[in-house]
Amino acid sequence: MSFVKKIAGAIAIGLLVYFGWIIAISGRSVENADVNAAKGIAALAFTWVSFISVSTGRTRYFSYAIGLVGVAFVWLSFIEEKSILEYPTIAASAAVIIYLIVHGIIFEQSERVANIAWALGGVATFLIIWGSISLAATPKGVKPVTLAFSTPVNDSVVAVIIDEKGGVVTQDILILPPKDSIESLPKLRTLFGSSQPTLTAMPPGSPPASSLGKLFLSAKAEYGGGLECFEQDIKEKNLVSAGEAIQRARELQITHLYYPRSTLPDPTRAFIALVDLSKTHVSSWKGVIDSTPPLFTSIPQLFKTIPSAFPDPQGMLAPLITALDDFQRQLTRFNEILGHAFASILRVAVGFFFASALGIPFGLAIGSFAKLNATVNSVVQALRPISPIAWLPVATIGLGGGTLAAFFLIFLSSFFAIVISAAAAVATLDLKYRRSAMNFGIRRYEFARCVLVPACMPSILTSLRVAVGIAWIVIVAAEMLGVEQGLGYLVLDARNQLNYDRVVAAMMVIGIIGLTIDIIFRHFEQIVLERRGLGAP
Amino acid sequence: MNYHLGDAFATPETKNTKRPTEIRSKIVVRNVQKTFRTKKGDVPVLENINLDVRDREFLAIVGPSGCGKSTLLNCIACFDPYDSGAIEIDGELIRKPSPKRVFVFQEPGIFPWYSVWDNIGFGLGRKMPFKQKHEIVMRYIELVGLKGFEKALPNELSGGMKQRVEFARALAVEPDVLFLDEPFGALDAFTRLEMRREIVRIWKATGKTCLLVTHDVEEACELADRIAVMTRRPATIKEIIENPIPRPRDPDLKEFRDLKDHIFDLLGVERRV
Ligand SMILES: Nc1ncnc2c1ncn2[C@@H]1O[C@H](COP(=O)(O)OP(=O)(O)OP(=O)(O)O)[C@@H](O)[C@H]1O
Numbered sequence: 036m037s038f039v040k041k042i043a044g045a046i047a048i049g050l051l052v053y054f055g056w057i058i059a060i061s062g063r064s065v066e067n068a069d070v071n072a073a074k075g076i077a078a079l080a081f082t083w084v085s086f087i088s089v090s091t092g093r094t095r096y097f098s099y100a101i102g103l104v105g106v107a108f109v110w111l112s113f114i115e116e117k118s119i120l121e122y123p124t125i126a127a128s129a130a131v132i133i134y135l136i137v138h139g140i141i142f143e144q145s146e147r148v149a150n151i152a153w154a155l156g157g158v159a160t161f162l163i164i165w166g167s168i169s170l171a172a173t174p175k176g177v178k179p180v181t182l183a184f185s186t187p188v189n190d191s192v193v194a195v196i197i198d199e200k201g202g203v204v205t206q207d208i209l210i211l212p213p214k215d216s217i218e219s220l221p222k223l224r225t226l227f228g229s230s231q232p233t234l235t236a237m238p239p240g241s242p243p244a245s246s247l248g249k250l251f252l253s254a255k256a257e258y259g260g261g262l263e264c265f266e267q268d269i270k271e272k273n274l275v276s277a278g279e280a281i282q283r284a285r286e287l288q289i290t291h292l293y294y295p296r297s298t299l300p301d302p303t304r305a306f307i308a309l310v311d312l313s314k315t316h317v318s319s320w321k322g323v324i325d326s327t328p329p330l331f332t333s334i335p336q337l338f339k340t341i342p343s344a345f346p347d348p349q350g351m352l353a354p355l356i357t358a359l360d361d362f363q364r365q366l367t368r369f370n371e372i373l374g375h376a377f378a379s380i381l382r383v384a385v386g387f388f389f390a391s392a393l394g395i396p397f398g399l400a401i402g403s404f405a406k407l408n409a410t411v412n413s414v415v416q417a418l419r420p421i422s423p424i425a426w427l428p429v430a431t432i433g434l435g436g437g438t439l440a441a442f443f444l445i446f447l448s449s450f451f452a453i454v455i456s457a458a459a460a461v462a463t464l465d466l467k468y469r470r471s472a473m474n475f476g477i478r479r480y481e482f483a484r485c486v487l488v489p490a491c492m493p494s495i496l497t498s499l500r501v502a503v504g505i506a507w508i509v510i511v512a513a514e515m516l517g518v519e520q521g522l523g524y525l526v527l528d529a530r531n532q533l534n535y536d537r538v539v540a541a542m543m544v545i546g547i548i549g550l551t552i553d554i555i556f557r558h559f560e561q562i563v564l565e566r567r568g569l570g571a572p
Numbered sequence: 573m574n575y576h577l578g579d580a581f582a583t584p585e586t587k588n589t590k591r592p593t594e595i596r597s598k599i600v601v602r603n604v605q606k607t608f609r610t611k612k613g614d615v616p617v618l619e620n621i622n623l624d625v626r627d628r629e630f631l632a633i634v635g636p637s638g639c640g641k642s643t644l645l646n647c648i649a650c651f652d653p654y655d656s657g658a659i660e661i662d663g664e665l666i667r668k669p670s671p672k673r674v675f676v677f678q679e680p681g682i683f684p685w686y687s688v689w690d691n692i693g694f695g696l697g698r699k700m701p702f703k704q705k706h707e708i709v710m711r712y713i714e715l716v717g718l719k720g721f722e723k724a725l726p727n728e729l730s731g732g733m734k735q736r737v738e739f740a741r742a743l744a745v746e747p748d749v750l751f752l753d754e755p756f757g758a759l760d761a762f763t764r765l766e767m768r769r770e771i772v773r774i775w776k777a778t779g780k781t782c783l784l785v786t787h788d789v790e791e792a793c794e795l796a797d798r799i800a801v802m803t804r805r806p807a808t809i810k811e812i813i814e815n816p817i818p819r820p821r822d823p824d825l826k827e828f829r830d831l832k833d834h835i836f837d838l839l840g841v842e843r844r845v
């Protein structure tokens with residue numbers, strides 16, 4: 036039963052966040068911008084008060100009263116607003132009420148759920164605030180519509196304005212301009228009317244050089260940057276009629292148009308992009324398997340290259356990196372998001388492994404030996420504040436970018452944090468432990484093993500968790516140069532393709548993996564500390 | 573560690589006093605001085621401390637808070653350097669801490685990451701064969717009444733049990749001398765009482781020399797054969813009082829109360845509230 040409750044609660048909370056997001060992006064309705072902003076703020080206040088009353092669990096009846104206010108709010112918005120754009124607001128309010136009821140009645144006792152609700156309520160609030168602010172900041176008067184042309188017939192085309200929902204606003208027949216004059220421009224202007232198009236879909240056979248193109252360019256000159264030309268490959272160009280141009284324009288609008296461009300992404304479409312990214316192309320599974328062996332055969336090769344007195348890291352790791360990159364490329368082909376995520380995780384794992392393997396002993400040594408501390412401390416302190424991002428050019432030039440550079444940046448991002456907290460842990464080692472060890476005549480090595488390391492364990496583990504968090508932040512930046520897989524690459528690539536949904540999908544994956552890493556490290560920390568008798572009682 | 577033994581050790585008097593003490597004294601403290609040098613100025617803490625501790629004796633040091641009791645004990649245990657004077661144990665100038673003289677801390681200094689067993693076995697070293705080690709550890713676990721808790725970690729134990737583990741760890745290395753710096757300070761009244769009984773029992777059973785630092789006059793009277801009273805900072809030993817009361821001691825006896833009164837008088841403290 037409690038499991039069902041949890042699921043129900045999760046769904047209710049999820050709905051709340053989802054609709055909070057929807058409220059945030061509902062600013063696309065420019066006409067009602069102020070109304071929407073007001074509603075967003077009202078919804079925000081309502082949500083927030085509800086959270087406080089319900090999550091603290093003390094003011095149960097107060098929260099029901101707030102719930103009634105919410106019902107009234109929904110009802111009012113329902114009768115007042117004719118616009119379909121208002122539905123998200125209604126839905127969001129409804130979600131809040133569902134949440135209130137589910138949480139207020141069933142979950143009042145569960146602290147953890149209440150905490151999650153707090154966190155997600157915070158997210159929803161943030162989204163609503165963001166939406167309201169960006170809405171207020173959005174330049175007014177630009178209506179996101181699409182202009183569609185039919186294929187030219189007898190020097191004339193049908194021009195259609197499609198609104199953001201794909202509905203035809205208006206259409207007219209335009210005479211295509213002769214060589215120099217553009218007679219149809221005034222007509223086009225009336226066609227636009229108050230609705231300024233931001234996007235123009237043009238069927239093929241009418242590139243900008245043609246007369247239709249000229250018409251388009253003059254319109255663009257008149258309307259400025261609001262107009263964009265997209266060329267579409269349609270094989271049977273003769274079949275393109277006015278109806279088909281509209282159809283094509285609608286499709287274009289779905290793939291290319293991001294109305295409120297200045298505001299938040301649409302969660303639904305981001306989810307769709309995520310699903311798209313997660314699709315498996317089973318045919319390349321074989322490629323993944325085929326490319327796996329090099330990963331392992333390259334390790335002996337790696338060791339073969341070590342014996343030279345001063346190993347060149349690039350040469351040493353080259354076979355491994357090539358194998359890794361190849362494997363990841365295949366994996367990306369098999370499943371896009373899995374491949375990218377795996378690449379990022381692997382890079383973080385390798386960089387972080389080296390950072391902790393070197394950083395912990397180094398930090399402990401710095402903390403233990405005053406002379407070493409005096410020598411090295413200032414260097415460490417000088418290097419530490421340099422953001423790993425600042426090292427990016429160095430990594431690119433010195434290590435040729437790519438995977439090795441990413442390893443290096445991850446290493447840098449976690450190394451200093453680990454060193455400093457290990458050194459600090461030694462410095463704050465309880466004097467009585469030190470004296471106990473001294474008293475029993477414990478030697479240096481044994482002291483390190485039996486007293487120093489266990490005593491410093493809590494702060495070292497905390498620093499590892501913090502460091503891996505930093506590493507996960509840095510990896511996205513590190514992968515923006517010279518690599519072809521990884522979540523950072525995915526973000527950059529999606530941005531370059533102007534694919535906002537994919538960017539958001541990648542962001543979601545980054546967030547989820549970051550959260551998972553943190554949870555894993557937290558558990559690991561807890562388990563180790565408990566086993567070492569240092570856990571919370 | 574760098575000790576500045578100064579003139580006191582080289583002077584003829586030092587040599588003279590050294591002779592007779594060799595007969596029965598376990599620990600000899602001669603003219604020890606110590607000043608903490610801080611940024612705000614020098615804090616003279618110990619001023620000419622002289623103390624003789626007999627072999628197998630239970631000696632308590634009492635004094636007002638902050639007078640330098642812990643500092644003195646740390647100097648004797650070789651955890652802190654002193655400025656001048658000399659401290660000898662078994663006729664030898666001490667140079668570094670040794671398992672022959674174990675310190676019991678105010679707040680248990682046992683390692684929270686080790687089980688009771690591992691903690692008690694800690695001082696025995698890693699080279700000792702397991703069987704022998706186990707035997708010793710179990711013996712001391714039994715002595716302090718912690719049988720059945722061998723595998724427990726310190727955070728699963730009560731304050732009194734932790735303190736007993738600390739005692740067992742100290743005793744397991746079979747030291748000649750135990751330094752006790754307010755070992756019961758962190759305990760509640762009941763446990764403290766029980767631990768006092770316990771320590772007397774252990775002390776009687778094992779015959780160690782015990783040097784107890786406390787600011788609890790009653791505790792000192794209950795436990796010690798002799799009580800050294802320290803003055804305020806900079807501290808000297810004001811007087812060393814013999815405690816003639818036979819054990820087990822009852823704090824309600826007149827003799828006991830008289831002894832306490834005498835010590836409070838020496839400390840210059842009005843004990844009636
Ligand atoms: N590391 C230090 N640096 C400077 N001054 C110190 C230092 N340690 C102790 N002192 C000073 O020396 C004095 C004696 O300290 P000590 O800890 O020996 O007192 P105590 O007699 O054990 O007191 P209590 O009964 O409260 O434990 C105190 O007044 C303290 O201010």
Ligand SMILES: [Mg+2]
Pocket residue numbers: 641642643753754
């Ligand atoms: Mg003290």
